[in-house]
Amino acid sequence: MSGVRRLEQSVERHSQRFRELRRDLEQLQHFCKGTVLQRMMKCGKAHCACASDPAKRHGPYFELTYKANGKTINVKVSPEAAPLYRAASQQYRKLKVLLNRLEKLSQTILRHQAKLAQSQRRA
Numbered sequence: 567m568s569g570v571r572r573l574e575q576s577v578e579r580h581s582q583r584f585r586e587l588r589r590d591l592e593q594l595q596h597f598c599k600g601t602v603l604q605r606m607m608k609c610g611k612a613h614c615a616c617a618s619d620p621a622k623r624h625g626p627y628f629e630l631t632y633k634a635n636g637k638t639i640n641v642k643v644s645p646e647a648a649p650l651y652r653a654a655s656q657q658y659r660k661l662k663v664l665l666n667r668l669e670k671l672s673q674t675i676l677r678h679q680a681k682l683a684q685s686q687r688r689a
């Protein structure tokens with residue numbers, strides 16, 4: 567099998583995978599950067615049970631934590647909204663994985679297409 571044929575087959579195979587991942591990308595739901603944290607808090611009142619007993623702390627309270635410009639940002643999230651943000655942050659991680667794979671496939675395809683273009687010029 568010629569080198570050109572092998573390159574063409576490789577481009578086709580990788581392009582097939584690229585199209586599959588692009589379909590996964592279309593299935594992606596709303597996403598957001600960050601992690602949802604659950605905290606139990608002291609209220610600060612000296613005579614409240616939470617002051618001495620960690621099991622009596624209030625909550626849970628939810629926060630969305632993410633980095634922006636090197637700073638950690640915490641945003642309060644209601645208990646009702648916490649599952650939404652948790653799902654959205656999972657979607658964000660999925661997006662990053664997909665983008666990473668799509669980029670690597672693209673690099674391979676482009677490299678092989680570049681070789682094909684060069685071999686056509688020589689022929």
Ligand SMILES: [Zn+2]
Binds near residue numbers: 609610611616
């Ligand atoms: Zn308290």
